[in-house]
Amino acid sequence: MSRHPRSASPRTARHASGPRSAGRRPAARRPTRPTDPRHLAVVLLGEILPADEQGRSLREALGEVRDGLSPADRGLVSDLCFGVCRHYRLLDHWLDSAMDKPLKPSARGVRLALLCGLYELWFTERPAHAVVNAYPDLCRTLNAPWAAGLSNALLRKAGRTEIDEVRAALPVAIACSLPDWLWQQWCADWGDDQATAMARASIVPAPMTLRGNRLHGDAAALAQRLEAAGLPHHAGSLAPYAFYLDEAVPVNAVPGFNDGVFSVQDEAAQLPAELIDAPDDGRLLDACAAPGGKTGQLAERFPGATLIALDNDAARLDRVRSNLARLGANATVLAGDAVVPSAWWDGTPFDAILLDAPCSATGILRRQPDVKWHRRATDLPTLAGLQARMLDALWPLIRPGGLLVYATCSTLTQENAAQVSAFLARQGDARDDTAQVSGDVAVQAGAQWLPREGGHDGFYLARLRKAD
Ligand SMILES: C[S@@+](CC[C@H](N)C(=O)[O-])C[C@H]1O[C@@H](n2cnc3c(N)ncnc32)[C@H](O)[C@@H]1O
Structure with a gap:
């Protein structure tokens, strides 16, 4: 070979x-x-x-x-x-x-x-x-x-x-085209049967999933717009504004796409912004914002909030700006390192922070199959270290009683439940407050979804509440 x-x-x-x-x-x-x-x-x-x-x-x-x-x-x-x-x-x-x-x-x-x-x-x-x-x-x-x-x-x-x-x-790793290290890690994290289901789901192209913009109507009205455009679909079961199209279409065939009525976003990826809880006019930080999928969703959920979109990749921030422009939404877009808030934070605490952290992307292999061949096991400690530094650096920016939603599109415990458990052990004033959603598998902290054929991507999130 x-x-x-x-x-x-x-x-x-x-x-x-x-x-x-x-x-x-x-x-x-x-x-x-x-x-x-x-x-x-x-x-x-x-x-x-x-x-x-x-x-x-x-x-x-x-x-x-x-x-x-x-x-x-x-x-x-x-x-x-x-x-x-x-x-x-x-x-x-x-x-x-x-x-x-x-x-x-x-x-x-x-x-x-x-x-x-x-x-x-x-x-x-x-x-x-x-x-x-x-x-x-x-x-x-x-x-x-x-x-x-x-x-x-x-x-x-x-x-x-x-x-x-x-x-x-x-062997499954050959039949489903996985690198050995990832197959072994999945078996270690989830057991052979679950790992086999994940491997099979990861070679089937993902469905086209939309997020309806609640500022343009409720879920029923948005479904009606898809109906009227002749796009057969069904609603998601996890996120309130998720719609699965029966067949993928070019985005300009989606009604009102250019006016921000719909965005393309996996259903599980719609969950972190749904779990943000803040006053309507609160202060929100999207700490790893580019290309802006979740920034746009936060702007739709909290149109009256002060929203800051941060990313350390200035070039990718242009995509955040164009996403916001398509949605007709506003946010302050900042280039900066989430690990070094002193360089960009004005000192005013946030009600809520969304940390959609850089990760192995092992939950979205069906969308980005090159990741299988570009990622390797030795990347994981480095990624986990960066995620931990981001969590620790951003936590002090939250007001007492506020929250941080940590999210990854990873299927690996090291980046997810183990990462959050270690954070909870380090931060005495943090508690796991993810109770309103339960993932596909039992985990020690937060909620984990595994990739599902015809359904959502592999995804993890944890809502972390700061003591009052
Ligand atoms: C998972 S992607 C974010 C996707 C985005 N939240 C969305 O929904 O469209 C992770 C992002 O983290 C950014 N990033 C990586 N290291 C960072 C750092 N130290 N500070 C801020 N952003 C960082 C990357 O540039 C990338 O855009």
Whole structure:
């Protein structure tokens, strides 16, 4: 099996893969991009999943080429990149087992092209003959005419293979394309059965979930707007303004999207802002705000509050501003380090703080499948250390009786319940006040949700109340 790429550094970790900036190649130095979508996908995958160096983020790579592509080509490039990242280990494993002689490391482009072909054959509805015929030409375009026959033979063989039967006989970590360290950690944290369910849920694309803006009507009225726009949906069961669309659509097909009537946000990710409790005209801090999903939700829930949106990534704060502008909402947007409040805090206590901390993002692998190959076990102590420093630094900023909601899109106890338990042990004036929600699994503090096929992401939150 080829080597999987090394992980991103937690120093730059967002809730996404947060690639190490040293691993990013500046856009200006990149050669002209191919126009053929399959060729372009192979080039991008070479940057996202390089054999032996730091890969770049999938979303960032796609974002760079999106504008120059027709909608159909954009869809194909995106599907190939997401699909190969999602099923990388399974595809790679089958390829190695199907070849008499291993591919040389220098044939990385050919390998990635073959992985794209396997993905298309097994996980898309595209006609098999069209897929098989596309790849010999692609091999020639990749200056590997020697691989044209190989591609033809391998993809024909794959077309005769029942991949579900193959998967059933493989270890879960290969069948569901997880790195071993993460599979082992899930088993240790949640037991084998729960870990298997999480692994399966994490390779199924996430549904499109919306958050309705309560300033534009109650949940029934918002559901009516979706109905009128011909968008079949059902309401969430956890968050009061969550709607699952039966089929994903482009955001501009969502009624009133540009006017802030709806936002795209996972249902579990809607919970932390719902648990914020503060006076209508209170002072709120969103301490890790970018790109502003939860800032917008806080502005919808507390339109009369003083809301401060902080993030240490000044570039990403532009996305907070544009999110707020789309919603027609106001907040003070600050660039600053949550661990060093003395640099940006004016000394006036907050009624409530939302800390949506940088984390391993192991709850959103179905949305960001490159994270599986960019993250590694050794990142966890660094991430947990940063989260603890953030909790300790922000706690003194809360008024007596106020609260802090700690949230991550992680499925790992170390970043979640164990993190919060340790915080509660350090801070004598803090108590766990998460009682109004219960997650999917019992945890020692806060509430934990695990990723659910067709449902919410993996997510954790704890509402921490300061003594009066
Ligand atoms: C999970 S994301 C936040 C997502 C956001 N709350 C939302 O709902 O759209 C974590 C954020 O923490 C930011 N961050 C990381 N380290 C930070 C620090 N020391 N101080 C402030 N923000 C930080 C990252 O830039 C990233 O935007």
